[in-house]
Amino acid sequence: KAGVTQTPRYLIKTRGQQVTLSCSPISGHRSVSWYQQTPGQGLQFLFEYFSETQRNKGNFPGRFSGRQFSNSRSEMNVSTLELGDSALYLCASSWGRTDQETQYFGPGTRLLVL
Amino acid sequence: GESVGLHLPTLSVQEGDNSIINCAYSNSASDYFIWYKQESGKGPQFIIDIRSNMDKRQGQRVTVLLNKTVKHLSLQIAATQPGDSAVYFCAEGGKAAGNKLTFGGGTRVLVKP
Numbered sequence: 001k002a003g004v005t006q007t008p009r010y011l012i013k014t015r016g017q018q019v020t021l022s023c024s025p026i027s028g029h030r031s032v033s034w035y036q037q038t039p040g041q042g043l044q045f046l047f048e049y050f051s052e053t054q055r056n057k058g059n060f061p062g063r064f065s066g067r068q069f070s071n072s073r074s075e076m077n078v079s080t081l082e083l084g085d086s087a088l089y090l091c092a093s094s095w096g097r098t099d100q101e102t103q104y105f106g107p108g109t110r111l112l113v114l
Numbered sequence: 115g116e117s118v119g120l121h122l123p124t125l126s127v128q129e130g131d132n133s134i135i136n137c138a139y140s141n142s143a144s145d146y147f148i149w150y151k152q153e154s155g156k157g158p159q160f161i162i163d164i165r166s167n168m169d170k171r172q173g174q175r176v177t178v179l180l181n182k183t184v185k186h187l188s189l190q191i192a193a194t195q196p197g198d199s200a201v202y203f204c205a206e207g208g209k210a211a212g213n214k215l216t217f218g219g220g221t222r223v224l225v226k227p
Contacts, residue, residue, distance in 0.1 A: 004157075031213055043158075043203065043217035056212040090157050092215075099209045100146040100165055105157035 002027065004093050004106035012112045018079040021109045023091035025072050031055075031096030032074040033103060034066060037088040046089075049074050050096045078111075086113045122201065124222045133191040137204035137218045142185060146208035148215065149178060149189045153200045161189070166208070191223075199225045 005024045013019050025032050033056075034046040045058040049068035066076040072093075078085055088110050092103035127133045139147065145166035150158035162173045164180050164187075171178050177190040187204050201222050205215040 033213060033215070035215075035217075042219050043205075045214045045216070048213045050213070056214050058214070092158075094213065096213065099207065099212060100163075101213070102148060102160050102163055103213070103215060104160060105150070107155075107157045 004091060004104055006091055006106040006109050008109060009107065010110050012114065013081050014114050015081055015083060017081050018077060019081060019111060020075055020077045021089055021111075023074045023076075023106060025074070025093030026104055029093035029095055030072050031094045032068060032072065033092045034074070034076050035090045035092065036060070037090055037108070038086075043090070046076065081113045083113050086111060122220050122222045124224060126224045126226060127194045129196060129225050129227050130193055133194045133198070133223060135189045135202050135221045135223065137187040139185050139187055139204065139206040139218070140216065141206060141210060143210035144206035144208050145210070146206070147178070147180060147187050148205045148207070149176075150203045150205060151200045152203065152220075158203060194223075194225050196225050196227060199223055
């Protein structure tokens with residue numbers, strides 16, 4: 001069974017631009033969560049989507065948004081990029097049926113904002 | 115585990131010895147805990163999980179211990195191998211958090227040959 005895939009793997013943008021990252025979950029998984037990983041703040045939860053609906057949200061500004069499609073694939077968008085948005089963006093998938101499920105992570109998209 | 119500013123603590127282990135990685139979690143309402151391993155350039159990889167109705171769970175070469183009284187989690191790796199060199203994260207979640215995981219700051223494990 002294929003794992004979680006994320007595209008692109010690497011991205012360089014400049015301040016003020018916007019970016020869209022994509023995540024394909026493990027087949028059959030309906031929950032997709034997004035996390036930001038930085039050396040200073042560690043791994044922080046952005047949001048979770050289940051059945052095309054945002055089910056949970058972390059403490060990030062509105063510049064960070066996401067969506068999920070009917071095939072469970074998810075995208076996250078960051079508008080008006082800031083230098084501090086440079087990070088590894090990870091998505092994780094799970095079945096989404098209970099609150100005690102293993103989340104499986106993709107390899108991440110490394111975003112550098114110049 | 116609270117996500118704190120990261121000077122990662124490092125555990126240096128001789129190959130073949132046992133490793134113990136500790137984690138203090140923050141939310142007494144958390145009832146699900148996971149250990150992940152992250153190698154350089156990769157996403158976190160699931161190692162083992164434990165629910166709050168258990169104190170101990172064993173996997174292949176790994177054991178997780180949960181002490182709810184002091185909100186402490188540990189991961190024991192038996193016969194540590196060079197391939198175990200990585201950063202290890204504990205994460206807490208469960209009913210109180212929906213499907214949101216809160217990660218600890220991580221511990222770097224270096225295995226010396």
